[in-house]
Amino acid sequence: MARARRDRDSERRMSLGEHLLELRRRLFISAIAIAVAMVAGYLLSDWIWDALRTPMYALAKSHDAKINYTNITQAFDLKLRISFTAGLVLSAPVWLYQVWAFIVPGLTRKERQYGFGFFFAAVPLFFAGCASGWYVWPHIVELMVGFAPKQDSVFLNASDYLDFVLKLILIVGVAFVLPVFLVLLNFVGVLPGVSILKSWRVAILTIVLFTAVATPAADVISMFLLAIPMVLLYVAAAGIAVLHDRRVARRTDALAAGYAS
DSSP states (O other): OOHHHHHHHTTOOOOOOOOOHHHHHHHHHHHHHHHHHHHHHHHHHHHHHHTHHHHHHHTTSSSEEEOOSSSSSSSHHHHHHHHHHHHHHHTTHHHHHHHHHHHHHHHGGHHHHHHHHHHHHHHHHHHHHHHHHHHHHHHHHHHTTTSOOOSSSSEEEEHHHHHHHHHHHHHHHHHHHHHEEEHHHTTTTTTTTHHHTTTTHHHHHHOOOHHHHOOOOOOHHHHHHHHHHHHHHHHHHHHHHHHHHHHHHHHHHHHHHHHOO
């Protein structure tokens, strides 16, 4: 009886006011986690900025390459932005869980089981994506700036340089997570695998537009270097969804044949 009561309580519909209060609580917890992580990010900001300038050291061997500060407060502003980005990445398990916890009350028990599995997959994939972006961005910087003739000087604005690097790292991290949500929607029966495949044109167009906006560099090569892995991940998610749908269809046919016999 107690278990039935708990089930009824968990299935009780929340009012709009309760949803707003729950959303405020989740946002507050996420903000606190990001603020605490920003402290660690501030302590690590000097080391992070030194690491981010590594490609410029390599370019300085063949070019007159330097990072410039164009106003008095820019150095402090960069330190705060590095701290915020580092805090956002470090606190990812907390705010990703808060997003998941806000959605959970509207899901069935089976959907929650799928969701928990994919939540614990999304966090390491986000970190893996950020790590991949961290590995890729020096080569992209060297490639793009390397087109400058050797007799010319390369003076990069510190703010623009930081925007390019941080957005590149975060976009790759997000790209690794998005296919997880596509597969999650398929597993809970919301999005068929065939629909994902048929939407490949819209998906590619969306990915290209997204990378064009997210990439501050005004060159096509950088945009496509970001778009290609996102397209491949989308194709992989579509393949997993189609295989899952086929397995579910075979199981359903077997059950129907069993009942018929």
